[in-house]
Amino acid sequence: MLSVEDLKSCYGRIEALHGVSVEVRAGEIVSLIGANGAGKTTLLRAISGVQAVSAGRIVFEDRPIEALAAHKRVALGIAQVPEGRQLFEPISVEDNLKLGAWTRRDVDFKAELDPVYELFPVLFQRRHAAAGTLSGGQQQMLAIGRALMAGPRLLLLDEPSMGLAPILVEQILGAVQRLKQTGLTVLLVEQNASAALAIADRGYVVETGRVVASGAAAELLADKRVRAAYLGV
Amino acid sequence: MAENLQFAFSGLTVGTVYALVALGFTLIYNASDVINFAQGEFVMLGGMTTVFLAMAGLPLPLAALAAIASTVVVGLALHRLAIEPARTANPIVLIMITIGASIFLRGLAQVVFDKRFHTLPPIFGSEPIRIGGAAILPQSLVVLAGAVVIVVLLWAFVDRTLFGKALIATSANRLAARLVGIDTRQIVGFSFAVSAAIGAAAGILITPITLTSFDVGTLLALKGFAAAMLGGIGSALGAVVGGLLLGLLEAFAAGYLSSQYKDAVAFLVILAVLFAMPQGLFGKTRVERV
Numbered sequence: 001m002l003s004v005e006d007l008k009s010c011y012g013r014i015e016a017l018h019g020v021s022v023e024v025r026a027g028e029i030v031s032l033i034g035a036n037g038a039g040k041t042t043l044l045r046a047i048s049g050v051q052a053v054s055a056g057r058i059v060f061e062d063r064p065i066e067a068l069a070a071h072k073r074v075a076l077g078i079a080q081v082p083e084g085r086q087l088f089e090p091i092s093v094e095d096n097l098k099l100g101a102w103t104r105r106d107v108d109f110k111a112e113l114d115p116v117y118e119l120f121p122v123l124f125q126r127r128h129a130a131a132g133t134l135s136g137g138q139q140q141m142l143a144i145g146r147a148l149m150a151g152p153r154l155l156l157l158d159e160p161s162m163g164l165a166p167i168l169v170e171q172i173l174g175a176v177q178r179l180k181q182t183g184l185t186v187l188l189v190e191q192n193a194s195a196a197l198a199i200a201d202r203g204y205v206v207e208t209g210r211v212v213a214s215g216a217a218a219e220l221l222a223d224k225r226v227r228a229a230y231l232g233v
Numbered sequence: 234m235a236e237n238l239q240f241a242f243s244g245l246t247v248g249t250v251y252a253l254v255a256l257g258f259t260l261i262y263n264a265s266d267v268i269n270f271a272q273g274e275f276v277m278l279g280g281m282t283t284v285f286l287a288m289a290g291l292p293l294p295l296a297a298l299a300a301i302a303s304t305v306v307v308g309l310a311l312h313r314l315a316i317e318p319a320r321t322a323n324p325i326v327l328i329m330i331t332i333g334a335s336i337f338l339r340g341l342a343q344v345v346f347d348k349r350f351h352t353l354p355p356i357f358g359s360e361p362i363r364i365g366g367a368a369i370l371p372q373s374l375v376v377l378a379g380a381v382v383i384v385v386l387l388w389a390f391v392d393r394t395l396f397g398k399a400l401i402a403t404s405a406n407r408l409a410a411r412l413v414g415i416d417t418r419q420i421v422g423f424s425f426a427v428s429a430a431i432g433a434a435a436g437i438l439i440t441p442i443t444l445t446s447f448d449v450g451t452l453l454a455l456k457g458f459a460a461a462m463l464g465g466i467g468s469a470l471g472a473v474v475g476g477l478l479l480g481l482l483e484a485f486a487a488g489y490l491s492s493q494y495k496d497a498v499a500f501l502v503i504l505a506v507l508f509a510m511p512q513g514l515f516g517k518t519r520v521e522r523v
Contacts, residue, residue, distance in 0.1 A: 069416070071416045074412070082408065089405055147412075
């Protein structure tokens with residue numbers, strides 16, 4: 001469904017990705033794990049088109065997209081839940097969700113809002129509140145809900161567990177698993193490697209801008225090096 | 234007493250124009266971080282184009298509409314030809330581009346129009362209305378009413394339509410706006426168009442009172458900028474309040490000190506704001522929850 005081939009990207013003159021290749025197949029949850037600063041977020045930003053790419057290809061459903069503007073990629077079916085949630089804080093929860101469906105102008109909002117409220121009932125209770133007044137966990141739910149409103153086929157999730165209590169992490173990752181059952185494909189970036197690999201089909205380990213290991217999630221969980229470096233065991 | 238009322242009337246009239254210019258600054262700043270110093274030229278173009286179209290024989294309302302439309306075209310062209318090609322540049326560079334554009338538009342107006350002062354006939358005559366010993370021109374009331382209509386329309390658009398929400402969303406978080414698929418270039422272009430329309434309307438409304446010429450934009454841009462700073466840059470409410478306050482300050486300074494120092498007030502306000510409260514009256518203070 002998505003294939004990233006030999007992707008390079010720079011911040012100014014400093015290259016952050018030195019030729020990364022990643023493959024995501026339809027219906028999978030694929031986890032990217034790695035330390036802070038490894039380039040995971042840069043990769044997701046490049047896939048969404050908000051980070052310039054200096055070399056390489058990004059192919060989504062057999063279509064090269066590396067030259068497309070960010071809003072066109074959303075319209076094609078790639079939505080991102082960015083790191084740090086990035087909500088429209090002064091705007092109400094419900095309007096944040098409606099803006100999530102910006103690329104689908106002809107859509108019936110009610111029919112689109114219902115499944116999101118079903119997935120995260122607390123958003124329905126707080127639908128008139130400004131997004132900036134939500135708690136951290138609620139904000140993460142809203143960020144995911146907003147991305148779902150775009151009707152994506154591929155969901156990019158950047159550090160959804162960051163700063164959340166363990167019970168909320170479980171809740172959020174549980175929601176991701178339920179989304180997978182509805183047929184959604186997910187590319188998940190996490191520093192919380194054990195949680196990320198536990199729900200994933202496959203995983204990639206990223207270190208300083210390169211993929212250093214990849215394989216089935218269960219294999220990576222059992223891999224000695226991965227366990228020592230990222231799972232703390 | 235009557236004197237104070239008189240100062241208040243003239244202050245509010247000119248303050249309304251500052252408020253509209255400041256609103257134009259705010260719209261573009263929120264969408265793009267750019268302070269558009271050609272904002273004053275929009276005001277000039279509105280007034281001058283109306284004057285010349287009316288002289289060419291067009292009925293006044295038609296001339297005014299055509300002037301607003303052509304100023305919008307200029308605003309869009311400014312965005313498309315000068316801002317957009319340099320969009321990856323630092324906002325400071327973009328601000329310099331707008332200063333260049335402002336000089337260019339002033340020069341162009343000198344050639345296309347002329348270097349003389351012009352006026353328009355006031356809509357309801359020039360017989361002052363007496364209130365409490367002070368006199369107010371009917372055109373002043375037209376200016377105030379026009380500004381109220383503009384502000385209400387703008388508010389309704391931003392608050393009641395999804396496109397307006399997208400405008401707020403873009404100013405609140407540009408990265409997130411791009412990630413939900415908002416074409417932020419389109420939003421910035423739109424903000425230039427609306428700012429141009431507001432500026433042109435202000436120019437048309439005020440011309441019967443203050444006259445217009447090719448170079449009225451410079452000082453108006455600086456005054457509008459001072460008003461936006463006073464209100465808190467980025468705040469629409471601040472722009473309106475800042476504009477009215479600056480107009481009042483000017484009128485009272487001119488009345489009680491000397492009218493020669495009138496134009497200095499705006500610059501004193503800029504300095505005072507920078508020293509004492511850089512975020513202005515209604516500036517944002519950011520709170521983040523984790």
